[in-house]
Amino acid sequence: MQTNDLVSAIRAKALWIRRRSFQMVYEAQQGHPGGDFSAADILATLYFGVLRFDPTRPNDPARDRFVMSKGHCTGAFYSVLAAAGYFPEAELSTYMLPLSRLNGHPNRNYLPGVETNTGPLGHGLPVATGIAIAGQIDGADFRTFVLTGDGELQEGSNWEAALTAAHRKLENLTLIIDRNRLQQGARTEETASLDPLDDKWRAFGWHVEIVDGHDHARLLDILSVSPKGRGKPLCVIANTFKGKGVSFMHDNVAWHHGVPNKEQYEQAMAELV
Amino acid sequence: MSAAVPTPSGYFDCRDSFANVIETLAEADPRIVTVVSDSVGSSKLTGFRKKFPERMVNVGIAEQVLVAVGAGLANGGKVPFVSAASCFLTGRALEQVKADVAYSNVNVKLIGQSSGVAYGELGPTHHSIEDMAWLRPLSNLTVIVPSDPWETAEAVRFAARHEGPVFIRVSRMPVPALERKNPVFTVGKAEVLREGGDIAIIANGVMVHRALAAAAALAGEGIEARVVNMSSINPLDEEAILAAAKTGAVVTAEEHSVRGGLGGAVAEVLATHRPVPMSILGFPGFVPTGSAEWLLEHFGLTPAGIAEAARRTLARKAQ
Numbered sequence: 001m002q003t004n005d006l007v008s009a010i011r012a013k014a015l016w017i018r019r020r021s022f023q024m025v026y027e028a029q030q031g032h033p034g035g036d037f038s039a040a041d042i043l044a045t046l047y048f049g050v051l052r053f054d055p056t057r058p059n060d061p062a063r064d065r066f067v068m069s070k071g072h073c074t075g076a077f078y079s080v081l082a083a084a085g086y087f088p089e090a091e092l093s094t095y096m097l098p099l100s101r102l103n104g105h106p107n108r109n110y111l112p113g114v115e116t117n118t119g120p121l122g123h124g125l126p127v128a129t130g131i132a133i134a135g136q137i138d139g140a141d142f143r144t145f146v147l148t149g150d151g152e153l154q155e156g157s158n159w160e161a162a163l164t165a166a167h168r169k170l171e172n173l174t175l176i177i178d179r180n181r182l183q184q185g186a187r188t189e190e191t192a193s194l195d196p197l198d199d200k201w202r203a204f205g206w207h208v209e210i211v212d213g214h215d216h217a218r219l220l221d222i223l224s225v226s227p228k229g230r231g232k233p234l235c236v237i238a239n240t241f242k243g244k245g246v247s248f249m250h251d252n253v254a255w256h257h258g259v260p261n262k263e264q265y266e267q268a269m270a271e272l273v
Numbered sequence: 274m275s276a277a278v279p280t281p282s283g284y285f286d287c288r289d290s291f292a293n294v295i296e297t298l299a300e301a302d303p304r305i306v307t308v309v310s311d312s313v314g315s316s317k318l319t320g321f322r323k324k325f326p327e328r329m330v331n332v333g334i335a336e337q338v339l340v341a342v343g344a345g346l347a348n349g350g351k352v353p354f355v356s357a358a359s360c361f362l363t364g365r366a367l368e369q370v371k372a373d374v375a376y377s378n379v380n381v382k383l384i385g386q387s388s389g390v391a392y393g394e395l396g397p398t399h400h401s402i403e404d405m406a407w408l409r410p411l412s413n414l415t416v417i418v419p420s421d422p423w424e425t426a427e428a429v430r431f432a433a434r435h436e437g438p439v440f441i442r443v444s445r446m447p448v449p450a451l452e453r454k455n456p457v458f459t460v461g462k463a464e465v466l467r468e469g470g471d472i473a474i475i476a477n478g479v480m481v482h483r484a485l486a487a488a489a490a491l492a493g494e495g496i497e498a499r500v501v502n503m504s505s506i507n508p509l510d511e512e513a514i515l516a517a518a519k520t521g522a523v524v525t526a527e528e529h530s531v532r533g534g535l536g537g538a539v540a541e542v543l544a545t546h547r548p549v550p551m552s553i554l555g556f557p558g559f560v561p562t563g564s565a566e567w568l569l570e571h572f573g574l575t576p577a578g579i580a581e582a583a584r585r586t587l588a589r590k591a592q
Contacts, residue, residue: 130345
């Protein structure tokens, strides 16, 4: 596929993820739509432009791994997994229903395509570090990607992993930070400030790229570069907006786990075109 | 760490069994790796490191990433043995044990070293007398408390061939090799080491040989005590507990808090199905300063203490 066509396809998938995940949240009257929307472009780029995977062989040892550390954003995550072919799209309508495979937080034992069970924050990067070490020991070709929120970087476990990954020069590991600057209750910088975030990762020994997290072409460029020879793990700080794509949700902390009423749902769907 | 206590003749440090078996298994199975948190020496893994330097991952003093890296290595097809002092492995990294290992149900082997009060004078920060209470409710996680070098070796072999998460509690307190007529290690099956119809003593770990000594002393008074080695905490051999209760009285003995460990597990079964007079021997909570042996003595976790508890419990049976 030509790059322009690929970027157009990714853009279309991202829009679909936003619409489908918002429908899930509306129907379930539960979820984390603000974070779904900040992550939608990153997820679409990964699954439709970067990751090597075969949804019919979810345990293929050679697959690229993606770890969804911000496990509360299952609206977007389940949507992208369904779009990628891991399970039927119709199943998305069971989101959070009793006995559904689509729990509020992902469970690898229920769903193919989930690498590790997340939900408590600060778990994804440490596990992804272990996956990358396995690949390093074997000299394997697969890459490991992990998407964290920014607020969750307040969990110390991430910094334990940051030390380990840099110490072992895990160039096969890529961390993407969904830097929407909002956590559950307030702005990150008003809560426990993270800036200068890029300097922190560089000081820990990581290679850092800063990108507009809604720019599919730029995300594709940065994430597609072969890591071979870099000698460092890669940290992509993706500057995003919570609620991106819907005017009344944009950069609005109330939509961390806000759920729409009928009117809001219809307005959002009218905007997401 | 605490001063090295020489191992008395005929006694063994079960960490050596772990180290020997893991080195042998690793020769045959290239998937086996070890993961440590600056805990190479205390895990007796210097030999492993020498033989397989590229198959040891040392994350430094960082227990959360220690356990999580184990989960990640399992995802990458490895069979990781994650080894660290039990107090930190369980207490510090409990959420990783819960979410990354047990709930994710991945093929990680957790080796809780120097458990119980083995660190003696170093105090309750370094004791691990809460670990069973923390781990026992975790689904999917097999939990084994071996009693001697043979059982430790068997538990490690089981862990290597079992697909799924396993926790093995390894003591550094010297224990004798127990005499077994027909040694068969089966997870989820308790082992009756001595028959007896008056009372049952259910023990695990370093308390098993003490329970046997207590039973021998009781026999001299005409009291026949059955001794059950309940090394498998998850899954629990409820049948063996109910069979033990047929004696009409039960004493449990463990190197753990009296709350939430082996005694708690046995009490849950008995209270539900067959209440009998019961005593739970263990530590009441944080313990004062003292060597490991002194602490066991002080809290009655000795042959004499177990025998005395058995007599008291028997008296309640008669009422």
